[in-house]
Structure formats: structure tokens, C-alpha cells
Amino acid sequence: MTLTKSDTVHRPPSIVYGPRIVALAGGVGGAKLAHGLAQLLPPEDLTIVVNTGDDFEHYGLTICPDLDTVCYTLAGLANPVTGWGRVDESWQVFENARCLGGPDWFSLGDRDLGTHLERTRRLKDGQPLSQVTRDFCKAWGVEHTVLPMTDQPVRTMVGVETGELAFQEYFVHQRCEPKVTGFRFDGVESARPAPGVVEAIETAEAVVICPSNPWVSIDPILAVAGIRSRLEGKPVLAVSPIIGGKTVKGPAAKMYSELGIHPSAFSVARHYRGLLTGFVLDGVDAAQERAIQNLNLRTLVADTLMNHLTDRVRLAGDVLNFIRRPL
């Protein structure tokens, strides 16, 4: 891939030659930081490895919510209001299926359905998800490399007091209401890193764990055999998805509480113990910085809220400078 002229113009020249980075990402928060990083790093210097534990089958279609959120965000096609799905979306299919008695708990927009239909067609045709994702990125003009964590199906199961729920059943259908007791990544034992994942990590100068849900967005990626072990000895930093004890979006803080852990930036840092070399926390949590440093981590206090594109680029720049900062 080559830089286009417009990319070069918009990228601050001071960090055009950035560190080679692998970002681990789940959905919205991860996609935002990945988007910021993509504004600052040339395509060959950023690989985004995305959680597929959220993937599920609905109406016979294979739906990959995190992959789609990351790709749509990088392509400028994401819906900025909902945080999921596509901008300028229509709902004809979904409304007509609902009129016929179809399940309506997971919203499927028309443009979005084009993605699910063609992906499902290709998967049934035998194409691996990583290849499908590469082709879709090319069609959408996404130049940075986006990889699913694995080409094998892994399905996050949420332990609740009554048993286990498939992730989207818990997350969307039951609106994260059941109290969680644990998590299991069904199929992960036979999952291998998707082609390119190991190579990207091995050649990366640093790995950035995006501000995604540690339990259900990042842990599934780390659970794929060969990924976590290849992070050892490498600079790995995480950006806290918990700000002031809460999450911007999603149930991470609620999950920590229900598992008996105080939701905080410190808890996130401790969650990744043994893995991280650095941690980025929000200014509102600055009082926790010393405790996090005591986990033997370098720290950066930054403004981690990403409401606008400028916030994404600013945080990405802070993270890249933090990586390059002399120890």
C-alpha cells in the first residue's frame, strides 16, 4: 500500500515515520483510537487486530460487530450517533422482516446488511474471514491492515447466575441486565491467529491495547494461542476504557462490579498484569497513577475521552509519543 497525497498532507510531518504499531481493539472505543492512530501512521506501520468473540449468526448471516465497527470507522462509514452500524442507513429489510414476525432485537440496517450478506456468501464459499476483511477494506478504501484475531469461529459466552448466554444475547437482547459470573471463549482452543497477526506482532515496535472492554473485547484476542506469548518482552501499553469508575459505552464497569472488583483504571491495569509495560489513564483518575506505577508500569495521564476526530488524533499522538518517550 502507498500513501496518497491527501494522507500525507493531513498527517503531521513530525510523526510520519512513526513506530510500527499493533493495536488490539474491540468495538467503539477501540475503533476510535485505531482511527486516531490511522491518521498519524502510514498504512505499513499500523495493524489492527480485532476481537471476533462478539461474532454471531442471525437470520443465517455471520455478523462481526467489532470488525465492522473498526472497518466502518476507518472508512468514515460509521454511524456517529449510534456508535454502531452505518451512517445514512435505511431500515427497509429489517422492518419488512419484522412485519413477518422476524426477531427484532438486533437491528440490521440495509447498507450494513450488504456487508453481512456478502461476507456470509464468501465464508460459505470457503474464504477465510481475514481474506474477506482484506477485500472489504480495499473496497471501502481502508489502507491500514485490519485483521480478525482468528479465522476460526470463537464465540464469547457470558456466565450469568442462570447459566451461560451467547454474547449478543447478553449484550443486545438482554441489554447487559443479567449479573455476570464469568466468561468463556467457545472454540478458542482450536483457534489460530489469523494470517498476519503473528508477523505483525513480531515486527511491531509496540502493542497498544485500545480502550475496549478487557473482559469481552481484549481477553478473547489474548486467549488465541500464540498471541499473548508473543507480546512478552515487547512494549505493550493499554489505554484505560474506565474513566472515573465508568465506561463511556458498554458494560465493562458493570462487569467489574458484578465480579467483585472495584471498576477503576487501576483495576484495568491490574487486569492485564504481567502483560503491560505501560498504561494510559485519564486525567480524572490521576490520583491512581502512583498505584498503577507500583504495578511496575510506566504511566501517562492524558485526556482519553474521544468525542470528535480531533480527540482521537490527539490521544493517538499522545500514545505514540508515550511509546517513543525514553524510559
Next chain:
Amino acid sequence: MTLTKSDTVHRPPSIVYGPRIVALAGGVGGAKLAHGLAQLLPPEDLTIVVNTGDDFEHYGLTICPDLDTVCYTLAGLANPVTGWGRVDESWQVFENARCLGGPDWFSLGDRDLGTHLERTRRLKDGQPLSQVTRDFCKAWGVEHTVLPMTDQPVRTMVGVETGELAFQEYFVHQRCEPKVTGFRFDGVESARPAPGVVEAIETAEAVVICPSNPWVSIDPILAVAGIRSRLEGKPVLAVSPIIGGKTVKGPAAKMYSELGIHPSAFSVARHYRGLLTGFVLDGVDAAQERAIQNLNLRTLVADTLMNHLTDRVRLAGDVLNFIRRPL
């Protein structure tokens, strides 16, 4: 089912108590006459048995073109311009799938896709096609009974000089261009009439073979074990789909020619030899009436072109009067 007030008002009172009819139908032409019959007969007096040999799988969805055309037409949802698909249709899904490299030879509209998605979901859930069709008809306000010929998958294969083509591959993808050599209804050996088909035929006063393609719309229905045999000894009349040697739509005339048979109303009457008691031909083919009568058939010369709803109702009325006409 009961008659609504508006149905009663619009139905000519002279034939409110019509004969109990089973109509065998394929796509557009069959749907038009079925629609006309539905304007004249109360729901309990009309059952439409529809070809499913055209059904196929596309993008992982089960698509039933003839069933949908009949149901959409009866529901007033059919696209009057294309002759297939739905009125007021949008194409967001299809265009987006095409942008991703998806096959574009079979057009899938957004509203139409709602049907395919929910049908596929139900079929995968184990519901038989006849039940799905009944539920969909209820949702669409279709009061007359529409039945697939069978709940088992039957797939029409078109013999061509180079081998065999699945029907939609021949019909849509290759635009009926290959020269046909014959037809085979894959799976028909293990197909049983859908629940209600045999009962409807046994209690019918007459069976009307709609002006659909004899080779690929009606023959598949007749090939389902138990259907053809139950027509014996019963008034069965066919309306010619060939007018002046041509078809209004579709490849029936081309198929007759390629199989070495002159395409004509007479050829259609002879096609159904041993099955019919009566035949309806268009006025432009009146010169063939005597020859058709010589096949030991009663005949009716009528205006069989159905451009508008009034034409459909007029032809349906002519057919019903022909059935009731003393021998």
C-alpha cells in the same frame, strides 16, 4: 377465514358463490389470473398451488420467486413495472453487496430481502415452507389459500447442449440464451404434496392451469407424486400462455421451438394431453380452436391478455363461466 365487507362490495354478486377452484400457477402470468380469480371467489373457494421448482439459494437465502410473485400480487405489493419483486422498492443492500464484489446477476430489493431473510430463518428453524407461506400471507392480508406444491426442495434443472443448468442460472444469469434440450426436477422423487394440496384438489369443482410456462412452471407441480393422479376424472382446464405463437413474458415459446415443437396454443393443449377437459385460447389463435377440440377438449376463445386488473378479473370471470357452462 371470513369475507370482509370491502371484499363483498367489490365482488360481482352473481358469482359470489362460485365453484370451488384449485389454480396451478407459476410466476407472473399465473399470478395475474390467480389475482383475477381472487377478486371473484371467496377465500374458501380458491386455493392456489404454486411451483417451487424455481426456488434457489442465493447469498445463503432461500428464494421462492413464484411463491413471492403470487403472494405479492394477491397482496397488492407486486411491482407492476418489472413483473417481479415489490413495488416501492429500494436497493441499498444489493448495491452495497455489489460494491464488495458480490454477485449481481439476481436483483434483491430491500423489502423483498425482508421476505427472504425471515423465510430462511424460519426454514432453518425447521418450519415447513407451507406454514411459512401461510403466516406470510396472513401478515400481508392475503385471505385466499396459497400453497407451495411441496415442502420438500425441488429444483428445476434445465438441460442445455453443454449439460444442465440450475433454473435461475439459465433464466436470469444466462437470460434464457442457451438452447434447451430438456428438463429435470431434481428432488421431485422424494417430494410429497404440501399439506392441503391433495385436500384442495379432492374438494375442488375444477382445476385451472394458469397461463404459466408448461415446461418449468406447471410440469414441476404435476411431477409431485399424487398431484397429477388426483386431477384425473376432474374438470381441468388450462389457459394458454402462448398467444399468437409468443409468450407475454418468459421463454415458453422459445423452449417449444428449441425442442422442435411449433409454439402455439395447440401445442400447449397437446402438452397437457390426457390431463385436460377444457382449454382457453386467445382470440388471435381462434383458427386453432377446431384442432384443439379434436384433442377431445372443450374450448373457450377469450381475450387472455392481462395488462390491467380489469383484464385479470374479466378473464377470471370468463374462465369461471366456462367451468359452469353446461357441457
